[in-house]
Amino acid sequence: MSGKKPNLLFDFGGVLINIDYQRTVEAMRRLSRAGSAIEFTQQSQSALFDLMETGRLTPPEFRAELRRHYQLEASDEALDEAWNAMLLDVPAERLAYVAELRAQGHQTALLSNTNQIHIEEINRRLHTQYGFRHGIADCLDRVFYSQEVGLRKPGPEIFAYALREMNWQAAETLFIEDSFQHIETARRLGLPTLFLAPPLTLTAALPAAIRAFPASIT
Template sequence: MPTKLPNLLFDFGGVIINIDYNLTREAMRRHGSSIEFTQAAQAELFDLMETGRLTPEEFRQGLRKHYQLAATDPELDAAWNAMLLDVPAERLALIAELRAQGHQTALLSNTNQIHIEEINRRLREQYGFGHGIADCLDRVFYSQEVGWRKPGEEIFRHALEQMNWKAEETLFIEDSPQHIETARRLGLRTLFLTPPLTLQDALPAALRAFPREYSASV
């Protein structure tokens, strides 16, 4: 019997889409204040937004109040979206190739309604996707929609249960060490994607090494 191909669980930002947190911090600063937001940690306001406990309007009002920002709704949205860069076509092509080979795929992303709408709008315009990134994968799991966020275990368990995947048969591709740590604790295999490596650089080698743990390096 052929060996089952590993399931592929992708992070979004820094893995499929390029991001630069500094651009959002700089854009917010132009409206009056820096914000507490990095890849490793963020203020409670952002956690609440990413778990669907704030509407976009409540989030904007929270930004104005907490950081003394003087900006309109469109200006705040533009500053918040400034971190979102491009989705390279070669990454989408790699995912499509792996799906064609028989790999099951899913997205597991800490994100929010404003970012989801903006990214998917861009993908529709650039690539003609009817449903944005969901067109490229078997399933998407957004923290905004499921009510949990990484690095908590709940969102990983939810994705595995919904996909009917076993942890040991799943490769999690991520660029944040705290999320990798949770995945490993739950028994998933992991690919820690550290810059300047990209998905197309490191994923093929990680799949060849599967089920052994793979450490990408330049």
């Protein structure tokens, strides 16, 4: 593999976009009659959110289930605003760096656990801020959303799906992720990894990981 440029498989939240799960937890709590906290964190989540992230709930069904499970009293617009509160900014330097990597000959793809409401909001923001027509897909060779694939991390099936669709070999693909449970699956499947634990950022940590490839970066 000497001299071969690794394929780059990016997570979205915490890698390309900044996120803060607690902002959504608190926003939802404020809408709850009982002050209930939703079961949604970086490490784990309830089945309701799994269903939304694998496309088995429509946005109206998701909102109805949120209201029922957590005794929420809010309009659709208020629920969406609370659900999207975790989404922060997409720094321009990260997008520029990904563009630079593609220009250098790296193949790139996104592998993200996400849902229709978040996808639409991020695409709207990227269009407003950067003029993107197709959201983050404008920056990458391919985008794999759990919502559209019907699978989610940390299950190995979604990794296998992305590798097969891209015609990539695991050993030739660097996976960049900020959730360790997803890193563990990737490593079991033979992918070199970059665990982007805070305070590491993509632009600070990825250059060294590419130079060290194919060694795993912890």
